Amino acid sequence: MSGPLFSASWYRVAQLTPRLRSHARIHRHRYRGATWYVLQDLSTERFHRFSPAAYLIIGLMDGRRTVQELWEAATARLEDDAPTQDEVIQLLSQLHAADVLQCDVPPDAAELLERRQRQSRRAWQSRLLSPFAWRFPLFDPEPFLRLFLPVVRPLVGWVGALLWLAAVGPAVVLAAVHWPELARDVTDRLLAPQNL
Incomplete structure (x- = not known):
């Protein structure tokens, strides 16, 4: 008490x-x-x-x-x-x-209606302001995948792997060549005020 x-x-x-x-x-x-x-x-x-x-x-x-x-x-x-x-x-x-x-x-109908509207407004605002509460309708991707399968099929397999390697390989080589500049003062840059 x-x-x-x-x-x-x-x-x-x-x-x-x-x-x-x-x-x-x-x-x-x-x-x-x-x-x-x-x-x-x-x-x-x-x-x-x-x-x-x-x-x-x-x-x-x-x-x-x-x-x-x-x-x-x-x-x-x-x-x-x-x-x-x-x-x-x-x-x-x-x-x-x-x-x-x-x-x-007896219940006050006007008060009940106002309370229900207030609750729905609050629920709508919370859904709108929180991106984690957004709901998107699910759809069956099968027709979309069937439509674009002829375009995507060559990219899945050896041809796709070679294209990926052609794009990522030079980036890995450049990162290895410039590694000392990339790794120097990394903690100072990570903890800089503009990065926090």
């Missing part, structure tokens, strides 16, 4: 009767000797990690108990390790933001 036990905003959530949506699954994992609970959202394939105290509260969410009853049960069972009211509010906010929480309050 960290911070004050009670929250000034508790009255807003105390009478809610939350439960997890049917597309949420919880799995128990051990990370570096500590037990954590991972909530898997089957509809979006996102994962959220929770502590055992948070799992206790999530496990008690059945749609009949109020948040006040959930918190009282958690404090009775966990005593000094029980989450504060602010931590319970934060947990409910995280579950709501992940779209895995269902309450007796």
